Amino acid sequence: MLSKDEFKELMFNANLSKKDFAEKLEVSYNAINSWGTNGRDYPYWVKSWLENYIKAQKYNKIKEMIKNDID
Secondary structure: OOOHHHHHHHHHHHOOOOOHHHHHHOOOHHHHHOOOOOOOOOOOOHHHHHHHHHHHHHHHHHHHHHHHHHH
């Protein structure tokens, strides 16, 4: 289960605010903001989604660096 601290760390590493995350997922900010409060767990897929998003951002940076070196 994803803890509140782990969620915050993943969001920080992804460079996403809750608002940004809500927009990417096309869900309401209120839904995301309620996760981890009042006994509401984070959905099971959130951790893997954020980990994959972070990896994708790193690959995009590498791709841009290589592209710039070639041009």
